[in-house]
Amino acid sequence: MSSSIELRQAWEEHPHFRYRGCAPDPDEPGRAAGDPSLSLDAWHGVDRDGSEPQRERLAREAAAVEVCLNCPVMVACGAYANSVVSEGGKARLAEPDGIWGGELALERHRAFIRRRHEVAVPAPARQMRTPQRLRVLEALAVHADAQAVADAADVDLRTANWQRSRLVTQLNLDKETATRRELLAAAVDKGLLDAAVVVVDDGSVPAVPPPAPKSSAPGAVESVEPTQLELELWDDALPSAALVPRPRPVRVRGRRPRSVRSARVVAPVVPLFPNHVLETAA
Numbered sequence: 671m672s673s674s675i676e677l678r679q680a681w682e683e684h685p686h687f688r689y690r691g692c693a694p695d696p697d698e699p700g701r702a703a704g705d706p707s708l709s710l711d712a713w714h715g716v717d718r719d720g721s722e723p724q725r726e727r728l729a730r731e732a733a734a735v736e737v738c739l740n741c742p743v744m745v746a747c748g749a750y751a752n753s754v755v756s757e758g759g760k761a762r763l764a765e766p767d768g769i770w771g772g773e774l775a776l777e778r779h780r781a782f783i784r785r786r787h788e789v790a791v792p793a794p795a796r797q798m799r800t801p802q803r804l805r806v807l808e809a810l811a812v813h814a815d816a817q818a819v820a821d822a823a824d825v826d827l828r829t830a831n832w833q834r835s836r837l838v839t840q841l842n843l844d845k846e847t848a849t850r851r852e853l854l855a856a857a858v859d860k861g862l863l864d865a866a867v868v869v870v871d872d873g874s875v876p877a878v879p880p881p882a883p884k885s886s887a888p889g890a891v892e893s894v895e896p897t898q899l900e901l902e903l904w905d906d907a908l909p910s911a912a913l914v915p916r917p918r919p920v921r922v923r924g925r926r927p928r929s930v931r932s933a934r935v936v937a938p939v940v941p942l943f944p945n946h947v948l949e950t951a952a
Contacts, residue, residue, distance in 0.1 A: 674764040677750040686742035692734075704737035714768040731774060738772035747771045752778055798840050798862055806833040807857055811868045814850060816879040835878045848877035 681687065691704025692713055702708040712734045722730075738744050748771020753764045763782055767775050802825065809822035809830075820830035834853070838845050841856040851873050857863040
């Protein structure tokens with residue numbers, strides 16, 4: 671993949687670069703050669719004085735795009751403008767603003783987002799050489815099972831999967847389609863892993879395993895609904911519960927009282943052995 675500098679150079683050195691539609695008109699230097707009714711800044715409307723009415727902006731953009739469609743260097747122009755550069759560790763378009771290659775800035779940004787996993791700038795190797803990440807990578811080279819990788823790297827399953835996901839992103843792979851084999855091959859090419867220790871698979875093992883289904887926490891007690899027989903036995907053992915009215919809430923100026931129920935069920939105390947006669951000491 672060519673760099674942005676190389677693509678810009680190819681655009682400017684194109685045999686028909688001087689005949690591009692946005693070049694200055696020979697007779698009117700301030701107007702565009704492709705359409706003298708347009709000024710040279712018609713493709714870059716961000717520095718205009720005051721706010722541009724929407725109708726004027728849409729008309730200007732439509733006319734500029736029409737000129738681009740008839741431009742002999744449109745393809746080279748778009749290739750350079752939509753190439754990716756790294757700025758502050760983040761990837762961005764070489765020309766984020768303006769109309770380039772017959773496309774508006776918004777259209778180019780949307781396309782960049784759709785293909786971000788294809789054009790993302792790979793992370794420097796030093797960012798991938800953290801001790802834990804390298805342990806997970808070495809464990810992944812030997813094991814295909816997600817839990818086995820976590821055990822071999824001496825981390826929990828969630829941490830192992832997170833590190834694998836970070837490696838996929840930093841090696842410029844697609845999280846949805848990348849396989850374990852592709853991840854390990856990219857790590858070998860990057861110098862993060864020795865190819866001799868890699869145990870190959872059939873190519874069906876995903877680079878990032880799917881999330882495990884949620885399960886109840888260890889030691890959690892499952893609530894079991896009582897059966898109809900248990901409910902009947904309980905109703906026979908206890909007399910009818912009494913409804914005891916609760917005191918009304920005290921209203922405090924400036925505050926709303928908490929909502930409470932007007933009555934609650936209070937079950938009377940029932941002897942453990944209702945048929946047993948207690949003998950009192952003489």
